[in-house]
Amino acid sequence: MDASLTMLTPHTVPLINRERSILAFQERVLAQAKNSMLPLLERLKFIAIVSSNIDEFFEVRMANMQEQIQSGLERIENQSASEWRLSIQAYALKITQEQHQIFFNELLPELKKENIHVLSQQDWSAEQHHWLYHLFTQNMLPVFTPIALDLAHPFPHITNKSLNFIVDLKGTDAYGRNIDTAILPIPENLPHIIELPSPNGETQLTTIQAIIEAFVADIFPSLEILGLYQFRVTRNSHLYIDKEELTNLHQALRGELKQRSFGHAVRLEIECNCPSHLKALLLKEFELSSEDLYATQYHFDFSQIHNILEYVERKPHLIFTPIKRHIPKRWENRIDAFSEINAQDILLHHPYDRFLPVVDFLREASNDPTVRVIRMTVYRTGDDSELMELLVNAARQGKEVNVVVELMARFDEATNLSWASRLEDAGIKIVYGVFGYKTHAKMLLVIREEKNLKGETYLRRYAHIGTGNYHQGNARLYTDFSLLTSHKEVTASISEIFLNLSSLAKIPSLSTIWQSPFNFIDRLLEEIEFEIQEVKAGRKGYIIARMNALMEPIIITALYNASQLGVQIDLIIRGACALKPGIPGLSENIRVRSIVGRFLEHSRVYYFYHAGKEHAYLSSADWMNRNFFRRIEIAVPLYDKEIKQKVIEEGLLWCLEDQTAWCLDGTTGHYKQAYNINPETSVQYRLIQKRLS
Known part of the structure; x- marks a missing residue:
């Protein structure tokens, strides 16, 4: 290997940041919600998926990075840690704002065309207003627990991802106390989406937020309501099990799960029209900085989309055509x-x-x-x-x-x-x-x-x-x-x-199976090295790998080295990918695709040309540090020739022909859709059609 290649090590290899790559995946999922060629209700589901993924991103990845920064981590991606954090937070806010824009400006109007309406207070008829007030007084008001903030009532604990209001008040209560601020948690056992009586057969829904805004005066009688603002806090959801003190994992985990909702706050979401003094109060109570505030013009709890779908008739043109799943x-x-x-x-x-x-x-x-x-x-x-x-x-x-x-x-x-x-x-x-x-x-x-x-x-x-x-x-x-x-x-x-x-x-x-943390990474490196030696000898070297994430610098270094020597490499990576493809002199022989479609891409399949013998493996492992060194993982070789060829064809080659796939530009770190957005040109559609033939 030339001297220039020996300088490439896992410590100096160029990488795309993991958090940035995870957020780039959310953009690809969000693109599904924008795709007018997809059924309307399915586009709604993609909005909900992005919301859930972003929540997990903050609960796990950002929480972890914030802990590292607080512990003294100074630089990330050739930036100061604070600059990096601000850029990631801005990226996440951009996705969140776009998510709200798509939902309110594109999807809700399309739902109206299908006679599906999510009504705000001003859209209710007089009859609906009366019906809702009865529902509110009988089924909701008795379970609310508003908490006025004063010396006797400190700021309450707000559970992870729960819906709450901060209320700006003026006046005195029955005891003569001046009340200016209150917190109103929304009980999780209340329905967040309510179907309204509709005389014309339309599906008309409203939200618990709209109901509370309409009847909040009944919750705070004798007080003037100056403003009512939704907020939501996301908390660190790591579980901490101390190995030194562990005697029974089962019992220890049960105890730790009870503490998950009490982790430190990492994100505060709020309506952007909330007054600055209330935002400052919430940031102080949650021990967050202004950079941790995510204010949006619109606010909707996208985790409730599944509740909207419960009330909607599943018309064929609004959903994916059910597939005929096959049995050999x-x-x-x-x-x-x-x-x-x-x-x-x-x-x-x-x-x-x-x-x-x-x-x-x-x-x-x-x-x-x-x-x-x-x-x-x-x-x-x-x-x-x-x-x-x-x-x-x-x-x-x-x-x-x-x-x-x-x-x-x-x-x-x-x-x-x-x-x-x-x-x-x-x-x-x-x-x-x-x-x-x-x-x-x-x-x-x-x-x-x-x-x-x-x-x-x-x-x-x-x-x-x-x-x-x-x-x-x-x-x-x-x-x-x-x-x-x-x-x-x-x-x-x-x-x-x-x-x-x-x-x-x-x-x-x-003798046959690869297993982490023992021989897995060594066997994988041996397969890559074999392709390198084949190319050095003037023969064909080819690798195809499909997985959910590629982050391990040791493997990325080996792939870069293989690319520089002429090995052709196709990677099908659903989510985070640290490798930079297509860089001259480094990775010009590597291509990275991401497939986002109706089904969540989850298969792990590895292929090595291996002098024409075509080694293929099914695996449980992505190519990440945790999978190689901190998990029990396996990769199993395929010996049956018929099965091996089917996996290579359906699991790899057809993915490389998917016209809806996203291609990673290693120079910018951005993804672009390959050819078009028509789902009928995707590998998933092709596989559905094959089972019908």
Whole structure:
């Protein structure tokens, strides 16, 4: 390798900042809400998705960065930490303001054309006003707890992301106290969207904010209302578990979850017409600076969009055409799951293929008297999970059932705690993996007693490996691959990983599977290096990789070096990408695409030309530091030629032909849509149509 390349190290490699790249992804999602070629109600959903993503960005990423800055971090991205923070906050505010503009100026007028109206107070008829006042006095007023701010009533605790009002008042109360400011929290158990009686058959809705603004005088009788302003605070949602003091992770996490709503504030959202003295009061109480204030001309709680959709008739032209999800014919015609998997590995591409075969596999295993052991990892599974119920059934049938539950799956901790308790009550052996290493690999192992041709009894392993989660709802919304296999080396490696997680850990002797934190990154670097050596020898070198995020400098350095030597590299990265493609002398042979569509792109697939042998892997891991060094992850090679070619075609090559994909400009760090915005030119549409043919 030339001297110029040896100077490129993970410490000096040029990168796009992670926070900036995350926000760039929100812009791509928001573009879906602007796309008039998409059904109207689906555009509304993209508005809600952006809102949820931005909330998480502040709860996690900005909270983390603010902690680092407060701890002494001085420079980020060749800027002072304060300059960087201001630029990121300005970026986030720009997205938020655009989100409100699209909703109020584009989507609400389009909803009106469909006779769907979200009415403000001045739009109510006299009959509706009377009906709402009765609703307010009977069902709302008794549960409000307004808090006047004085010496006896200090500023109340405001929970994370809750809706509240700060009220500017004038006058005295019944005790003669001068009251000038009050806080009105909105109880979460009140409906935030209310359907109004409408004589002409239109769908007419209003918000709890509009109702409160109309009848606020009843909440503060005898006081003059000078102003009423919505606000919302976002808090740090990190969970802190002290390893030195930890004795029981289950109990420690339950205690910590109760504190999540009490984390320090990181963002204050408020109406821009709120007087400066009230803004200053809120900033002081939340210990925030003026830069943490996000004021918008319009204010709407986009988390309530799903409530709007509940009242709206799902007319065909307002929603995506329901897809016909496919089941392989050989699976439908199977004698049993085990003989079918023995005959040939089975590949499922969700959501175009149903998740049902995975459920069938576990159901048959739970009822099969020859199945001895079932082992499974649980990262995200949902509150109502048929798979978890099947594990309970298996235990009741006398099977040995072991489940590795990841209690630290962000924002699913409470669900996983609940399932862990339920599974333990059923006699299932629960382990929580290795503290400090999230178990993110998606694996299901079944060990079955069978007989060979000689009639001799032996144990055979069967496995399911997925790029997604064991969440049946997500399998209808996320793009992922599932593999059902009885391949001896693959299932033996998975069995070893389970034993490694549930007993005294030793470095596994993995011959086929890559596993973090052991051999994963080394095997990945070996594959990249092989392509480099092929190009040096004058032969073809080609890499395609698809994942959710690419941030690890070690891998980015290897890809830059490979590009400089002539390896062609195509990356399909849904979200954050630190690598700068297309830079002359650095990454001119690298292209980065991002696909944003009807379904959330979630698959992790890696491809290496490997002198024509075409190595392909399904994985649970993105290429980030946490995935390589702080998580239990796997990548599984595809041995079946038919399945491998299908994954390469559907999972990679067709993505490279997606005309709606966004292409990253490494010079500016901005994304541009490749050709057009017509969803019928997307890979997702192509895959839907393939299942219909």
